[in-house]
Amino acid sequence: MNTTRTALLIGAAMALAACGEAPQVTNYKAGTYSGKPDTRPWESAAYGGDKALWESDMRARARKQTEIGRMPPG
Amino acid sequence: MCAHLIVTLRAVLLAAALGLGWMAAPAVAAPPDNNADVYRAVREGTAQSITFTAPADRMLIQSEGQTWRQWRNGPITQIGGWMLAGVFVALVLFRLVRGKIMLEGPPTGRLIQRFSTVERMTHWTVALSFVLLAITGLTLLFGKHVVIPLIGYSAFSWIAALGKNVHNFVGPLFFASTLVMVALFARDNVWQAIDALWIRKAGGLLSGEHVPSWRFNFGEKTWFWIGVVILGLLVGITGLVLDFPGNGQIRQDMQLAHIIHTSGALIFIALSLGHIYIGSVGMEGSLESMKTGYVDETWAREHHEYWYREAKGGSGAAPVAPGSARPSTAH
Amino acid sequence: MARMKFLCDTERCIECNGCVTACKNEHEVPWGIQRRRVVTINDGVVGQEKSMSVACMHCSDAPCMAVCPVDVFYRTEDGVVLHDKDACIGCGYCFYACPFGAPQFPQTGTFGQRGKMDKCTFCAGGPEADGSDAEFEKYGKNRLAEGKLPMCAEMCSTKALLGGDGTALADIFRERVVRRGGSGAEMIGWNTAYGSGEQKRQQTRGGDK
Numbered sequence: 001m002n003t004t005r006t007a008l009l010i011g012a013a014m015a016l017a018a019c020g021e022a023p024q025v026t027n028y029k030a031g032t033y034s035g036k037p038d039t040r041p042w043e044s045a046a047y048g049g050d051k052a053l054w055e056s057d058m059r060a061r062a063r064k065q066t067e068i069g070r071m072p073p074g
Numbered sequence: 075m076c077a078h079l080i081v082t083l084r085a086v087l088l089a090a091a092l093g094l095g096w097m098a099a100p101a102v103a104a105p106p107d108n109n110a111d112v113y114r115a116v117r118e119g120t121a122q123s124i125t126f127t128a129p130a131d132r133m134l135i136q137s138e139g140q141t142w143r144q145w146r147n148g149p150i151t152q153i154g155g156w157m158l159a160g161v162f163v164a165l166v167l168f169r170l171v172r173g174k175i176m177l178e179g180p181p182t183g184r185l186i187q188r189f190s191t192v193e194r195m196t197h198w199t200v201a202l203s204f205v206l207l208a209i210t211g212l213t214l215l216f217g218k219h220v221v222i223p224l225i226g227y228s229a230f231s232w233i234a235a236l237g238k239n240v241h242n243f244v245g246p247l248f249f250a251s252t253l254v255m256v257a258l259f260a261r262d263n264v265w266q267a268i269d270a271l272w273i274r275k276a277g278g279l280l281s282g283e284h285v286p287s288w289r290f291n292f293g294e295k296t297w298f299w300i301g302v303v304i305l306g307l308l309v310g311i312t313g314l315v316l317d318f319p320g321n322g323q324i325r326q327d328m329q330l331a332h333i334i335h336t337s338g339a340l341i342f343i344a345l346s347l348g349h350i351y352i353g354s355v356g357m358e359g360s361l362e363s364m365k366t367g368y369v370d371e372t373w374a375r376e377h378h379e380y381w382y383r384e385a386k387g388g389s390g391a392a393p394v395a396p397g398s399a400r401p402s403t404a405h
Numbered sequence: 406m407a408r409m410k411f412l413c414d415t416e417r418c419i420e421c422n423g424c425v426t427a428c429k430n431e432h433e434v435p436w437g438i439q440r441r442r443v444v445t446i447n448d449g450v451v452g453q454e455k456s457m458s459v460a461c462m463h464c465s466d467a468p469c470m471a472v473c474p475v476d477v478f479y480r481t482e483d484g485v486v487l488h489d490k491d492a493c494i495g496c497g498y499c500f501y502a503c504p505f506g507a508p509q510f511p512q513t514g515t516f517g518q519r520g521k522m523d524k525c526t527f528c529a530g531g532p533e534a535d536g537s538d539a540e541f542e543k544y545g546k547n548r549l550a551e552g553k554l555p556m557c558a559e560m561c562s563t564k565a566l567l568g569g570d571g572t573a574l575a576d577i578f579r580e581r582v583v584r585r586g587g588s589g590a591e592m593i594g595w596n597t598a599y600g601s602g603e604q605k606r607q608q609t610r611g612g613d614k
Contacts, residue, residue, distance in 0.1 A: 116446060215474070
């Protein structure tokens with residue numbers, strides 16, 4: 001009887017654990033990393049961990065997507 | 075904080091400027107200066123042109139996905155979880171209050187056949203596949219909140235991958251065996267006059283009184299019709315829709331099927347806990363009846379008196395033995 | 406701090422499907438899957454026809470992430486939503502939830518069951534070592550690690566599709582709107598993926614619900 005009761009209590013505790021209202025989403029905060037182990041883009045062979053260089057490269061690259069300023073005036 | 079202030083200030087100035095402009099200009103119904111109309115049309119789920127064959131459907135933005143997410147992550151996970159826990163706690167309380175339901179008289183040693191071999195094989199096929207499906211299904215719904223914090227997501231993904239495949243392959247077996255089960259047991263589960271007594275006495279579940287019945291009492295009939303027939307077939311059919319993608323069902327069909335499947339399955343599992351309890355540790359002799367197919371005459375007389383009398387060659391509803399609950403209406 | 410986004414300028418998209426092709430070629434995307442698609446609304450209606458290229462929008466409140474039962478999704482510091490194919494079980498929930506139809510599944514399993522989910526990675530690969538064969542095999546090229554932006558955006562012939570840091574894109578788009586006139590609201594899908602300003606403020610204040 002005692003073992004049955006213990007088993008029932010453990011079972012009840014486990015079943016109740018399913019009711020926890022854990023947040024469904026990792027709340028995203030800008031600039032933070034959430035999740036799986038992965039190398040960051042700036043940790044690649046090309047950049048060797050130089051985050052500032054990578055970011056300035058990305059900015060420059062993004063600016064290349066506009067033709068404004070590259071066109072001759074008029 | 076400062077940026078927020080500037081934004082607010084800018085909005086106030088803009089509103090003021092617009093207000094002044096509106097006062098100065100004549101009221102003309104200009105076309106809206108934004109894409110609200112386009113947005114509305116896009117989110118109504120109208121089909122759009124896509125050069126390539128669209129992989130799933132032809133919408134730009136499918137708003138149903140958000141609805142599905144809110145149902146699945148909201149009420150289904152939360153209410154479903156509480157419901158299962160509630161039923162479990164209720165059974166524990168029932169056990170503590172009522173204890174195991176024992177035979178009152180001494181067993182006679184004479185056995186009556188209650189279930190044929192075919193019936194038992196069908197029952198255990200359904201039962202085994204049901205338990206596998208329930209465990210794997212619950213893993214998919216609650217594993218993220220219960221198991222991942224314990225063992226991490228990589229280890230859990232092994233369990234979940236196994237679970238998903240077991241679920242997908244056992245599912246059709248469950249559906250097929252449920253069909254057989256419905257065919258086998260439907261005849262003895264139709265309404266009989268004596269079932270009214272069972273309802274009036276709430277099955278004698280709390281009082282401990284034995285309510286006479288034919289082969290199946292009203293509790294078993296409820297489980298059969300609501301559980302096996304309605305929920306079993308509902309969950310089975312929606313499961314097949316989900317199990318074989320790429321047979322014409324579009325995303326929205328699968329979202330709807332999933333909502334029905336999951337809510338139905340959770341209710342099904344909650345009901346099954348009661349059935350499993352009373353069929354195993356909750357009542358003396360009930361597990362043996364499905365294991366061997368035979369019950370002791372005492373068991374038959376106490377739990378299914380009419381059926382017992384019929385099996386003994388009587389007319390069933392004939393005079394009942396003393397000590398049993400007597401139907402208040404004359405038969 | 407960069408926040409990677411896609412923006413498709415519907416005034417410029419000419420429905421050439423170059424982005425779709427570029428993506429398939431760059432990443433050697435599995436047969437039957439296209440990570441990007443071009444949708445035309447009001448097709449054939451003079452003056453109202455708009456095309457836009459959609460793929461994974463790397464949402465701020467990503468529905469795929471919220472519904473995944475095995476939690477395979479993760480987000481990088483730059484706001485790119487990536488996933489771990491090794492852990493994916495092919496349940497299809499992300500496919501149900503995504504507003505943009507980004508997650509797709511090769512039908513590799515028995516009886517046409519879903520294989521591992523495949524979607525746009527913003528050319529940022531996956532959890533494997535950057536630029537490794539294993540990463541390429543599963544996710545395609547990792548252009549971000551080479552200091553490049555997504556292939557689809559970089560090769561867009563009319564520069565309708567823009568990719569990169571949200572502020573940089575906003576600057577480019579603002580310059581365009583100023584030049585051509587208009588309200589600048591022609592960013593279909595933007596609010597769904599990144600939220601309007603008000604939603605974003607509520608999120609940072611109150612957290613996800």
